[in-house]
Amino acid sequence: MNKEKQNNQMYHSGMLYFDPIYREHSREPVDIPPINAVPAFTMHKNPHEPYKAVRGAKINDDCSVTLTIHEPEAREVYLAGKGYSLLEGPYMMVQNENGYFTVTLSGLHPGFYHIEFIVDGVRKLNPEMPMVFGCSTIVNFFEIPFPDEDYYILKKVPHGTLRFEHIWSDICDRYRGCWVYTPPGYDKHPDKRYPVLYIQHGGGENEAAWIWTARINYIADNYIAEGKMEEMIIVCNTGFAPKEVGEDIFVNESFEDVFIKEILPFIDSNYRTLPDRLHRAMAGLSMGGGQSRFIVHSHPDLFAWLGQFSSGAGFVVKSPDGYYGNPSDFSDLFKTPEHYNSLMKLTFISCGTEDPRHSYTSKQCQELADLGYNVEYHAYPGNHEWEPWRMSLRDFMPKLFK
Amino acid sequence: MNKEKQNNQMYHSGMLYFDPIYREHSREPVDIPPINAVPAFTMHKNPHEPYKAVRGAKINDDCSVTLTIHEPEAREVYLAGKGYSLLEGPYMMVQNENGYFTVTLSGLHPGFYHIEFIVDGVRKLNPEMPMVFGCSTIVNFFEIPFPDEDYYILKKVPHGTLRFEHIWSDICDRYRGCWVYTPPGYDKHPDKRYPVLYIQHGGGENEAAWIWTARINYIADNYIAEGKMEEMIIVCNTGFAPKEVGEDIFVNESFEDVFIKEILPFIDSNYRTLPDRLHRAMAGLSMGGGQSRFIVHSHPDLFAWLGQFSSGAGFVVKSPDGYYGNPSDFSDLFKTPEHYNSLMKLTFISCGTEDPRHSYTSKQCQELADLGYNVEYHAYPGNHEWEPWRMSLRDFMPKLFK
Structure with missing residues (x-):
């Protein structure tokens, strides 16, 4: 075994x-x-x-x-x-x-x-x-290997295709690499359209992490074969937005801008997506989870599904400082639990129990849940490492688009 | 620049x-x-x-x-x-x-x-x-960079997609990785079918070599944008066929069997190919060139286009020893120049001028050409290294399927 x-x-x-x-x-x-x-x-x-x-x-x-x-x-x-x-x-x-x-x-x-x-x-x-x-x-x-779990293992089931795309960015003035998973049968059903999960890597990683490390494509293949998960397109994009401004000198442009203005349109025009908020999810780990929360809550017109795994800033509604000088204020989205719940189909927050982010993130989530906001918190064994993130996928992906 | x-x-x-x-x-x-x-x-x-x-x-x-x-x-x-x-x-x-x-x-x-x-x-x-x-x-x-050539460079032209497939092999009793390039517009024209180039790596390489090292996808993107090349699907498969027969112990099964019985059917059933000999080419460098010559000449019912770059065994019609104990005898295919030329649309042989394989390969090709066989020999500066192989692509790909 x-x-x-x-x-x-x-x-x-x-x-x-x-x-x-x-x-x-x-x-x-x-x-x-x-x-x-x-x-x-x-x-x-x-x-x-x-x-x-x-x-x-x-x-x-x-x-x-x-x-x-x-x-x-x-x-x-x-x-x-x-x-x-x-x-x-x-x-x-x-x-x-x-x-x-x-x-x-x-x-x-x-x-x-x-x-x-x-x-x-x-x-x-x-x-x-x-x-x-x-x-x-x-x-x-x-x-x-986990002795009792094999949901992330390559099995003899129908396999989706991993596709590597070159996406030109006017904002960064360069090509950016992007991995796209299409589910089994995508090419055989040219009239079918699919929901999309955008998933972001952590600070020390790149766009391949959810594939190479977490094996998100095998999880999807296995879950689809077992009927546990909706068929979906999965997009893994780099979370940095470097632009060269001098000889080997770079600044980071706004990833939010690149994502909303360049990545989303590329995917919607090159893949058979269901291009509306109810069929679009965004998730990520650590830095990528913070990005996902920020972008989804800033654009409830575009997204209805959110996953945030082990993100350093916890889970906040309003912060004068936010990340790196960007104030974040989602008070309007959170003005009543009914309003929030009518827009957000799923807000899935998770963390490892040994991760120092666990205590304050779980507290923030509990406060929101107590007020009636539909915010799920999931704790998994582990620190700021891959086990909680793969387990997050295990529990998050079957909930999407249902 | x-x-x-x-x-x-x-x-x-x-x-x-x-x-x-x-x-x-x-x-x-x-x-x-x-x-x-x-x-x-x-x-x-x-x-x-x-x-x-x-x-x-x-x-x-x-x-x-x-x-x-x-x-x-x-x-x-x-x-x-x-x-x-x-x-x-x-x-x-x-x-x-x-x-x-x-x-x-x-x-x-x-x-x-x-x-x-x-x-x-x-x-x-x-x-x-x-x-x-x-x-x-x-x-x-x-x-x-070559100062006067940029055909292999990433340019701002429409880009094809690189796809990574898992192909199950009954012969090897394992999954095998395979890269497939689809030309720009492949997904936008679901009724269009394409010819296929199968291209094989050398002995010390793997299935990614023609992409990562030679940048065959950029050559294709650029040539297609310029109208220099037919739109085609390009398949990069590993040339080894390891099967585990004991704890970490492997033998190599027949790559020809894997290729003909498993790879070709997978590609023809999962991609919109033109599945006939006139729309199928095979090429390779060094070991992969020998494989290509052997397979194409063994299966003129399946292939009409051949590229062999810098292959150690030169270019032979008949050999009692062949490679590694497999005798090769293509006398029937070569029985007359007319017969050979009626079946083979292109036989493109190349080598670096500093490569010790140059002298005997060029001699064998010249002998065949003198007899009227439609066999092209191309010599390029360089030894057994990437410059002659990329130059071979430069000159070979525009000739295909025309």
């Missing part, structure tokens, strides 16, 4: 950029008798000769994790965590006879771990493990 | 995975007066404060290249090339006051360079430069 889940996890990021299985050579000796394989004209090495995949991170049956890195010349190698992962380290690694350093970690909770290898004092990426952009840099990761 | 082209180059791979422009902090001090930027609610740092993008590789106006890497604690850092690039190195780097090591390289020819940084004896990836899978591993790269 773990083996299958681990393979599953590797597939996605591996296929999206670097699949260790395709590596030309096994560095470890392979002591396996020849197998009667189909002659493969195209193999880079003898096709009849099996090879051992190099796997930098391996989840064992007892849910411990064995990490290896090929460093035949190194004197000292250890493993460190990033973010909230593995803060108890460093974990010293031991060199084996094949030039690999290795360590096995036990007792970790299931979930997603950003890690880095320190090789003779130098941070190093391990090319035999998957990588993501996270923690404001490029970083290796591994995942320990 | 170079600046613009360099930005252009950064965009593509940056957007596809890691865009240095989104980095949270500039590590170098930025001495710039405040700019009246639009207040950007969503910026991670003060939106009014401009920041300097960290750029690991910078092409200067004189086409020299300045490389930097942030290594405040390192004693010795140098730059090495991989593949055929920068073989004259190593190039020692010098530390500046901000913890960066830097070196400027002059006199390099325009083109694509795989590089690696050696930090105190350890190979290291630079997270502030783009990366690709190449040379059988993950590696940084930079490009010096």
Whole structure:
């Protein structure tokens, strides 16, 4: 089970950029008798000769994790965590006879771990493990599967398509990258139109995070196959809006402007959306959750569904300072619970219970709920890290557009 | 001009995975007066404060290249090339006051360079430069633009969509990743059908190589905008066919089987193709060129267009050994020039003039051409590296399906 889940996890990021299985050579000796394989004209090495995949991170049956890195010349190698992962380290690694350093970690909770290898004092990426952009840099990761949950796993169900679009921004004076998920059957039903979920990444991430890290496309594939979720288009856009104003000098333009004036029109004119407020949701984690709340509450004419996961500013109706000097005042939208509830179909707020944002966000939400505002608060185990965010998806997506 | 082209180059791979422009902090001090930027609610740092993008590789106006890497604690850092690039190195780097090591390289020819940084004896990836899978591993790269050519550059023209598909393989008993380019307007014309180019990567690469490295999608966008090329679907599939036969133990199944029995049917049933031999081309570089020649010549019922760029086995009609134990015998297809020419609309063979494969491949092609076979040979400056392959695309794609 773990083996299958681990393979599953590797597939996605591996296929999206670097699949260790395709590596030309096994560095470890392979002591396996020849197998009667189909002659493969195209193999880079003898096709009849099996090879051992190099796997930098391996989840064992007892849910411990064995990490290896090929460093035949190194004197000292250890493993460190990033973010909230593995803060108890460093974990010293031991060199084996094949030039690999290795360590096995036990007792970790299931979930997603950003890690880095320190090789003779130098941070190093391990090319035999998957990588993501996270923690404001490029970083290796591994995942320990949740024993009782598989909603986020690549399964043999109909799959949607991930599409990468180039969206020109007049505001930023550059092209911006954008990932769009279309549900299974999108191309087969050219007359059908779909609701849209716009989902934003956190401060140290980019537009690929909800796909590569959270696997939102697999969650959607699985839920759609099980009839648990409405078919929808999912749009993952970068939350920054850099414009070059001098040689390598950038300022950030207003993401709200880029989003409302450029992204929304692009999606509505290039995809078969249902282009009205009742069929448009926006959600995000941390910085992206704050963006979503700000934009949805500023534009109730455009959105009726909101998700805000672990956002630093909590959940506020009115703030003289707001974020970064932008005052926020949604008093008019909140003037009565009836008014708010008539416009907002869902306001889904969540946070990890170990996240310092939990206490004040939950308090603000409870105050609103006590007054009759239809604001849901969900608490999940974890800190400011991926487990609460994926669990938020798990519970948020089935509620949308119903 | 170079600046613009360099930005252009950064965009593509940056957007596809890691865009240095989104980095949270500039590590170098930025001495710039405040700019009246639009207040950007969503910026991670003060939106009014401009920041300097960290750029690991910078092409200067004189086409020299300045490389930097942030290594405040390192004693010795140098730059090495991989593949055929920068073989004259190593190039020692010098530390500046901000913890960066830097070196400027002059006199390099325009083109694509795989590089690696050696930090105190350890190979290291630079997270502030783009990366690709190449040379059988993950590696940084930079490009010096060709001064007189811009057919492969991201321009402000209508853009096609890059789509990532999960294709289930019964033969490999796993999902396989596949990139598909659809031309601009594909979604707007649901009754239109298109020819398909299948294009295969080389031995040390993966299915993303023709996109990330060669930028085949920009070439297509630009050529279609200029009316130089037929609108077509382009399919980039991995050329390996690994199947797990034991714990982390793999054998390669027949790529030909996977391709003919699984990939082709998937594309023809999920995309609006013109599913006949006259509207199907296959091409590739090195290993992928050999695969293409083998498959096209084995299946003239399925293909009428062939491109083979820099393939190790040259160009042969009959070989008792063939590749890796598979004898190849296309004598029937080649029985007369008239027969061959009646079936094959285009046989486009190319190689770099410095590549050791040039001499025997050009000789084999000339012998066939002298006999009346419609086989084109194209020689380009360069060795077994990306310049001849991108130039092959430049000349090959406009000929297809005409």
